Amino acid sequence: MRFRFTFRDLLGEALAGVAARPSRLILTTLGTVLGVAALVSTMGLGQTASGQITDRFDAVAATRVVVEAGERDGPDGSVQATQLPWDATERVDRLAGVAASGTFARVDVGKTRVRGIPVVDPAGGIDHDIPVMAGSPGLFDALNGVLSTGRFFDSGHDERGDELVVLGRYAAERLGITRVESQPTIFIGERPFTVAGILDTVSHRTELLDAVIMPMGTASSVFGLEAPEALEIRTVLGAAQLVGGQAPLAVSPNNPSLLSVEVPPRPGSMREDVSTDVNAVFLALGGLALLVGGLGIANITLLSVMERVSEIGLRRSVGAARRHIAGQFVAESVVIGFLGGLVGAAAGVLVTVGVSALRDWTPLLDYRLAGTAPLLGALIGLVAGMYPAWRASTIEPITALRSG
Numbered sequence: 001m002r003f004r005f006t007f008r009d010l011l012g013e014a015l016a017g018v019a020a021r022p023s024r025l026i027l028t029t030l031g032t033v034l035g036v037a038a039l040v041s042t043m044g045l046g047q048t049a050s051g052q053i054t055d056r057f058d059a060v061a062a063t064r065v066v067v068e069a070g071e072r073d074g075p076d077g078s079v080q081a082t083q084l085p086w087d088a089t090e091r092v093d094r095l096a097g098v099a100a101s102g103t104f105a106r107v108d109v110g111k112t113r114v115r116g117i118p119v120v121d122p123a124g125g126i127d128h129d130i131p132v133m134a135g136s137p138g139l140f141d142a143l144n145g146v147l148s149t150g151r152f153f154d155s156g157h158d159e160r161g162d163e164l165v166v167l168g169r170y171a172a173e174r175l176g177i178t179r180v181e182s183q184p185t186i187f188i189g190e191r192p193f194t195v196a197g198i199l200d201t202v203s204h205r206t207e208l209l210d211a212v213i214m215p216m217g218t219a220s221s222v223f224g225l226e227a228p229e230a231l232e233i234r235t236v237l238g239a240a241q242l243v244g245g246q247a248p249l250a251v252s253p254n255n256p257s258l259l260s261v262e263v264p265p266r267p268g269s270m271r272e273d274v275s276t277d278v279n280a281v282f283l284a285l286g287g288l289a290l291l292v293g294g295l296g297i298a299n300i301t302l303l304s305v306m307e308r309v310s311e312i313g314l315r316r317s318v319g320a321a322r323r324h325i326a327g328q329f330v331a332e333s334v335v336i337g338f339l340g341g342l343v344g345a346a347a348g349v350l351v352t353v354g355v356s357a358l359r360d361w362t363p364l365l366d367y368r369l370a371g372t373a374p375l376l377g378a379l380i381g382l383v384a385g386m387y388p389a390w391r392a393s394t395i396e397p398i399t400a401l402r403s404g
Contacts (some may be wrong), residue, residue, distance in 0.1 A: 011331060032340025032380060033347065035293030036373050040348025041355075044365040048356055058365040063099070064204060065244045066262040067092075067251055082258040083227035084251060086216070089138050091250045092231065097239025102139025103228035104205065107132040107219045112189035114212055116175040130171050131211045132188060134219035140166075142232040143202040150180035150197025157196075158215040161222070165193045168209035172198045187214065191222065204232070240264055290380060293340065295385035301333050305392045316397035326393040333385025334378050340379020345370050 069084050085091070086267065089101045114130040139145075140152050148169060157164050165186065167177060177184050177195060185192045193214065202208055207381040235243045244263030248256035305312075313324055350368055356363035 007023055015335065021199075029274050029336055029340035030140075030296070032290075032293040032297060032337050033344040034376050035290035035380070036341045036344025037347035037351065037378050038343050038344075039287065039290050039376075040365075040370055040373050041351035043369055044348065044352030044363065047364040047366065048352065053295055062240055062264045063237055064264060065233040065235060065240055065247060067233065067247050068229065068260045068262075069227070069260050082252055082255050084229070084231055084259075086220075086228065088228060088231045088251050090138055092243075092247050095140075095246050095250055097235045098233055099236050099245050100138055100141035100234045102142040102232050103136045103216060103230070104139055104232055105134045105215070105216065105219065105225055105227070105229040107134050107221055107225055108221050109188060112291045114175070115187050116177060116184075116233065128174050130174065131207070132219075132223075133208060133211045133213050134216045134225060135208075135213055136216050136228075139232060140199070142234045143204050143208070144234070145199055146201045147197045147207075148200035149178075150195070150200060153196055153215050158217040161217040161220070162215065163191065163193045163218060163222070164196050164215065165388075166197045166199055166213045168199050168211050168213065170210045171212055188212070259268055263277040280288075290376075294337075294380040294384045297333055297336055297340075297381055298388060301329060301336075301385050301388040302391065305329065305388050309391075309395060312392055312395050313397045316395070322393040325395075326389040329389035329392050330382060330385045333381040333388070335381070337381020337384070338374050338378040341374035341380075344377065345373035348373070 067084070067088070069082055084103065086103075088103055092098055092101050109132050114128050116128075116133070137153060137155050137158055145152070147166075150166070152166060153162070153164050156162075167186075172195075175186055177186070177198070180195050180197060184195045186192070186195060193212075199208060199213065214222075216225065216228065231247075233243060233247065240263050244261050248259040248261055252259055291389065315325060339402065347363065352365055353363050355361075
């Protein structure tokens with residue numbers, strides 16, 4: 001008689017073989033569950049994290065434009081240079097998309113040092129080597145500056161050249177100043193300056209936190225500052241590219257090419273780059289966990305072959321061909337992988353949502369990944385069961401029966 005073994009028979013035998021040992025089924029699928037769960041959750045958390053990173057980039061870095069004075073070699077070998085005008089902020093404020101702007105410069109005070117009291121200590125312990133910088137009143141707004149106490153100087157202080165300063169928080173700590181209600185005074189050399197406020201944070205140019213900051217007009221009249229060093233511009237979201245192209249013409253209509261303009265990359269390309277890099281790292285971790293799960297299936301299936309040698313011999317003796325034996329063990333591995341992928345996908349989605357809820361993030365997960373995860377588990381089971389199935393198919397009936 002011809003031995004007939006249909007697909008229904010194959011699936012039935014595979015399910016019976018899998019269900020016959022529930023404890024082993026749980027242990028075998030655990031590796032695939034962990035692997036698929038790690039893959040789904042890491043990809044989900046990677047997408048979520050990249051979304052948070054790029055959102056913060058869009059909110060801060062994508063709105064910053066910096067214009068600086070530059071120079072170039074002329075056709076006759078001479079060096080052509082330019083300076084930023086004192087009214088650079090007024091020129092760019094007329095551009096559409098500019099939210100705030102301010103000029104910045106480092107002030108050369110020579111060997112003069114900064115101290116908090118006018119008395120000279122013979123031990124020399126009260127003088128501090130603190131940098132002195134200058135800014136226009138709009139600089140703090142352009143850099144999202146936040147005060148811990150006091151106030152910023154305004155356009156009136158700048159126009160009059162008032163001897164007024166704002167201290168960066170680290171500079172204030174070194175000078176021993178924590179409050180400004182009593183209008184404390186610092187000394188740059190022998191010249192007194194009233195402290196109006198203490199700068200706590202800025203989004204860029206963090207060197208300001210270590211410095212004494214005075215109005216541009218004061219730096220020009222007292223220390224001979226010739227011109228601003230840079231122009232900081234904060235734009236509305238999405239306008240940085242446009243403002244970056246128009247700012248040189250607004251600041252220096254005669255020589256716009258001599259100005260150096262720094263604009264952020266387009267938010268879309270930055271989002272894609274960050275997402276790709278983060279996902280690549282998490283994908284590698286998930287793939288490693290999935291490999292461990294596949295090796296677990298292969299190991300348990302091979303052990304099952306060794307334990308079921310007598311069963312294999314009996315099936316071979318009643319007419320089962322090699323392909324039937326191999327197909328049964330491959331089918332069992334596929335079923336185990338599919339079940340592990342199904343449970344692992346659910347676990348990965350729950351982990352992604354749970355972590356996002358704890359971190360107050362918006363969870364991002366490609367539904368196609370969660371939908372194909374069970375099929376991926378089945379594929380892992382198929383690959384992992386190939387070698388044990390081949391080993392089972394090579395067992396001869398008489399040898400199996402004797403060993404059983």
